[in-house]
Amino acid sequence: xxxxxxxxxxxxxxxxxxxxxxxxxxxxxxxxxxxxxxxxxxxxxxxxxxxxxxxxxxxxxxxxxxxxxxxxxxxxxxxxxxxxxxxxxxxxxxxxxxxxxxxxxxxxxxxxxxxxxxxxxxxxxxxxxxxxxxxxxxxxxxxxxxxxxxxxxxxxxxxxxxxxxxxxxxxxxxxxxxxxxxxxxxxxxxx
Amino acid sequence: xxxxxxxxxxxxxxxxxxxxxxxxxxxxxxxxxxxxxxxxxxxxxxxxxxxxxxxxxxxxxxxxxxxxxxxxxxxxxxxxxxxxxxxxxxxxxxxxxxxxxxxxxxxxxxxxxxxxxxxxxxxxxxxxxxxxxxxxxxxxxxxxxxxxxxxxxxxxxxxxxxxxxxxxxxxxxxxxxxxxxxxxxxxxxxx
Amino acid sequence: xxxxxxxxxxxxxxxxxxxxxxxxxxxxxxxxxxxxxxxxxxxxxxxxxxxxxxxxxxxxxxxxxxxxxxxxxxxxxxxxxxxxxxxxxxxxxxxxxxxxxxxxxxxxxxxxxxxxxxxxxxxxxxxxxxxxxxxxxxxxxxxxxxxxxxxxxxxxxxxxxxxxxxxxxxxxxxxxxxxxxxxxxxxxxxx
Amino acid sequence: xxxxxxxxxxxxxxxxxxxxxxxxxxxxxxxxxxxxxxxxxxxxxxxxxxxxxxxxxxxxxxxxxxxxxxxxxxxxxxxxxxxxxxxxxxxxxxxxxxxxxxxxxxxxxxxxxxxxxxxxxxxxxxxxxxxxxxxxxxxxxxxxxxxxxxxxxxxxxxxxxxxxxxxxxxxxxxxxxxxxxxxxxxxxxxx
DNA sequence: TTTTAAGCGAGACGGTACGTCATGTCTTGCT
DNA sequence: AGCAAGACATGACGTACCGTCTCGCTTAAAA
Numbered sequence: 001x002x003x004x005x006x007x008x009x010x011x012x013x014x015x016x017x018x019x020x021x022x023x024x025x026x027x028x029x030x031x032x033x034x035x036x037x038x039x040x041x042x043x044x045x046x047x048x049x050x051x052x053x054x055x056x057x058x059x060x061x062x063x064x065x066x067x068x069x070x071x072x073x074x075x076x077x078x079x080x081x082x083x084x085x086x087x088x089x090x091x092x093x094x095x096x097x098x099x100x101x102x103x104x105x106x107x108x109x110x111x112x113x114x115x116x117x118x119x120x121x122x123x124x125x126x127x128x129x130x131x132x133x134x135x136x137x138x139x140x141x142x143x144x145x146x147x148x149x150x151x152x153x154x155x156x157x158x159x160x161x162x163x164x165x166x167x168x169x170x171x172x173x174x175x176x177x178x179x180x181x182x183x184x185x186x187x188x189x190x191x
Numbered sequence: 192x193x194x195x196x197x198x199x200x201x202x203x204x205x206x207x208x209x210x211x212x213x214x215x216x217x218x219x220x221x222x223x224x225x226x227x228x229x230x231x232x233x234x235x236x237x238x239x240x241x242x243x244x245x246x247x248x249x250x251x252x253x254x255x256x257x258x259x260x261x262x263x264x265x266x267x268x269x270x271x272x273x274x275x276x277x278x279x280x281x282x283x284x285x286x287x288x289x290x291x292x293x294x295x296x297x298x299x300x301x302x303x304x305x306x307x308x309x310x311x312x313x314x315x316x317x318x319x320x321x322x323x324x325x326x327x328x329x330x331x332x333x334x335x336x337x338x339x340x341x342x343x344x345x346x347x348x349x350x351x352x353x354x355x356x357x358x359x360x361x362x363x364x365x366x367x368x369x370x371x372x373x374x375x376x377x378x379x380x381x382x
Numbered sequence: 383x384x385x386x387x388x389x390x391x392x393x394x395x396x397x398x399x400x401x402x403x404x405x406x407x408x409x410x411x412x413x414x415x416x417x418x419x420x421x422x423x424x425x426x427x428x429x430x431x432x433x434x435x436x437x438x439x440x441x442x443x444x445x446x447x448x449x450x451x452x453x454x455x456x457x458x459x460x461x462x463x464x465x466x467x468x469x470x471x472x473x474x475x476x477x478x479x480x481x482x483x484x485x486x487x488x489x490x491x492x493x494x495x496x497x498x499x500x501x502x503x504x505x506x507x508x509x510x511x512x513x514x515x516x517x518x519x520x521x522x523x524x525x526x527x528x529x530x531x532x533x534x535x536x537x538x539x540x541x542x543x544x545x546x547x548x549x550x551x552x553x554x555x556x557x558x559x560x561x562x563x564x565x566x567x568x569x570x571x572x573x
Numbered sequence: 574x575x576x577x578x579x580x581x582x583x584x585x586x587x588x589x590x591x592x593x594x595x596x597x598x599x600x601x602x603x604x605x606x607x608x609x610x611x612x613x614x615x616x617x618x619x620x621x622x623x624x625x626x627x628x629x630x631x632x633x634x635x636x637x638x639x640x641x642x643x644x645x646x647x648x649x650x651x652x653x654x655x656x657x658x659x660x661x662x663x664x665x666x667x668x669x670x671x672x673x674x675x676x677x678x679x680x681x682x683x684x685x686x687x688x689x690x691x692x693x694x695x696x697x698x699x700x701x702x703x704x705x706x707x708x709x710x711x712x713x714x715x716x717x718x719x720x721x722x723x724x725x726x727x728x729x730x731x732x733x734x735x736x737x738x739x740x741x742x743x744x745x746x747x748x749x750x751x752x753x754x755x756x757x758x759x760x761x762x763x764x
Numbered sequence: 765t766t767t768t769a770a771g772c773g774a775g776a777c778g779g780t781a782c783g784t785c786a787t788g789t790c791t792t793g794c795t
Numbered sequence: 796a797g798c799a800a801g802a803c804a805t806g807a808c809g810t811a812c813c814g815t816c817t818c819g820c821t822t823a824a825a826a
Contacts, residue, residue, distance in 0.1 A: 151376070182349075
């Protein structure tokens with residue numbers, strides 16, 4: 001498996017590839033992005049892409065990871081409900097934005113028939129963000145805004161499940177008031 | 192756009208195509224199914240497939256529609272909680288079964304970059320089943336097992352959202368007790 | 383080895399491919415011809431080329447075969463020496479022409495590391511033309527211009543060997559008088 | 574075009590490259606030898622090869638030149654016919670040997686689309702050996718074994734032309750008696 | 765009952781992208 | 796400065812499917 005030497009890697013090409021991948025995904029949609037087009041747009045050889053990533057999905061995952069880290073952090077103003085409203089709205093925006101939405105949804109689609117990519121998606125994108133959400137809830141617990149018996153894992157599922165469900169099954173995004181109703185209901189038992 | 196004459200359609204080929212599509216999906220996973228392979232397996236010309244369906248997704252959708260109708264009906268024993276447990280477990284099985292799971296998840300994946308297919312999936316598979324679930328909840332309302340103020344649409348989202356969320360984002364299926372906890376929590380406010 | 387069905391072959395594409403191959407060979411030299419370029423020039427998919435020929439050499443061989451048949455026939459005026467002068471000069475022209483020379487020499491080069499192509503070259507181009515030359519000599523024998531003991535095979539080698547030798551080893555083509563001296567010498571023993 | 578400093582050249586790498594080139598040519602045939610494979614086999618960087626030779630053909634040419642010098646010298650026992658038999662047989666062996674034949678024929682093939690290599694081949698390999706043959710014939714002339722009017726250049730062509738012709742055009746090598754007939758015929762006019 | 769036009773199997777076709785290979789250039793340390 | 800190692804842009808390879816398109820053949824509706 002002779003892994004290439006990461007020290008000699010061209011950082012310029014690396015960044016050009018990530019940028020090209022996101023640009024193309026925004027322009028033509030994830031499904032119409034090809035490794036060939038990424039290479040052409042980035043001014044890079046296909047070999048260079050295949051040297052460092054196994055599939056186009058892995059490229060998009062890394063590019064998206066960079067974006068996700070900088071754009072969506074979890075707020076902690078002390079008011080749990082307000083923070084959850086802010087955060088879920090940000091997730092809705094992320095899913096709706098032409099730049100990130102198509103790439104993210106396309107990536108999730110790809111993971112349905114690419115196990116390795118699925119593992120990477122979960123480890124690099126999903127789990128860290130679930131952890132951040134859980135942390136915020138735990139902090140609320142310490143502040144007494146949430147009962148000590150609250151099932152934090154369940155709460156996370158109940159908040160994000162419906163959002164992804166409606167998006168991936170094409171049932172239309174939540175309106176603001178539906179989102180607020182969702183949050184209220186989920187917290188109702190343990191407030 | 193001369194639509195073909197459905198009366199002269201060969202029912203034998205029709206069924207062979209649907210069966211081949213499901214078989215291949217079960218054997219090698221939705222992503223590795225191709226129109227060419229379906230045609231070869233069904234002993235049918237590619238032209239015949241393209242005459243009646245626009246994409247392989249549409250073929251799978253029809254095949255899955257037939258299966259879904261026969262396998263998952265919503266029980267009504269009078270005990271809402273028991274019925275929800277039965278039904279959500281059936282959905283988990285449907286998603287986990289090699290025969291139906293790969294096809295269904297692959298289909299959902301495909302709809303992320305095929306709007307026409309997305310519309311058909313929603314109209315033919317998703318909405319009818321949401322309606323059935325909503326009907327069952329409404330029946331429970333009439334029987335007094337659920338408050339009249341209960342937000343039925345929200346309940347459906349809260350039940351199925353987490354199931355699809357965990358499946359599509361590769362967070363592992365729910366264990367039985369987690370599923371029960373989910374149902375209990377969702378109903379808690381309006382029982 | 384599912385051979386394709388030759389009856390359904392597109393004669394238009396067939397001819398376009400042969401023409402494109404010869405054109406490109408004339409324009410850029412055999413070594414710079416690629417299957418990809420032939421396909422593009424002929425307005426044909428690469429798959430169509432690979433369906434009917436194993437390598438670009440086989441394409442050129444067929445194209446050259448068509449040309450060779452029509453252009454170089456062996457004259458029989460009754461005067462053996464005159465006919466040999468005419469014919470060897472025609473071979474020199476064939477080797478020197480931009481249209482045929484590059485293709486033919488490139489083809490011979492390719493056969494040095496492609497055994498299958500070598501076999502086809504010999505059977506389809508070389509041997510038939512050697513046979514024609516031998517026939518002409520045999521006819522001269524019957525007319526008494528050549529002794530009955532003449533070693534016809536040897537004569538053919540002695541005539542064409544030096545021509546190919548000088549061409550392939552880059553020793554420059556024969557001037558007319560050297561060609562005549564060659565013919566005279568070869569026939570001297572058996573006239 | 575800063576030529577590299579030959580004094581600082583690593584003789585070890587130099588020899589390793591020549592040896593690797595010949596080994597690979599013998600093992601897999603000239604056509605399957607690549608600069609990359611030579612570099613890997615010789616434990617040398619590709620850069621080092623390109624620093625000192627323009628193409629793989631040039632490497633093989635140099636390697637072959639070393640071998641040719643040591644293996645095939647022209648005998649002079651005083652008996653011209655015997656010496657020609659010895660020498661032409663040696664040429665047949667050289668062409669048939671797995672070590673030298675594939676490399677030499679492959680090299681000749683390459684010169685059909687590489688003019689610079691062609692020039693080098695002629696100057697470094699072909700012409701010197703033609704000169705040696707011509708010298709031997711001239712010596713025979715002085716000894717009265719060959720008429721003073723003999724066309725030495727023509728004799729060389731008539732001897733070696735058929736040998737290369739049969740080899741390069743895949744007509745099979747000469748049997749011993751055919752070789753002797755060839756020599757007899759060529760000398761007949763001027764003995 | 766015959767005609768006849770549609771569906772049908774087979775599969776060749778023009779395309780697009782795939783993932784791989786070798787080229788010749790280049791950069792980075794080591795000797 | 797030469798060198799081993801090897802990343803890089805380039806460009807062709809041969810393959811896989813796509814969706815379109817003839818071909819004859821069979822086959823069921825209309826005549």
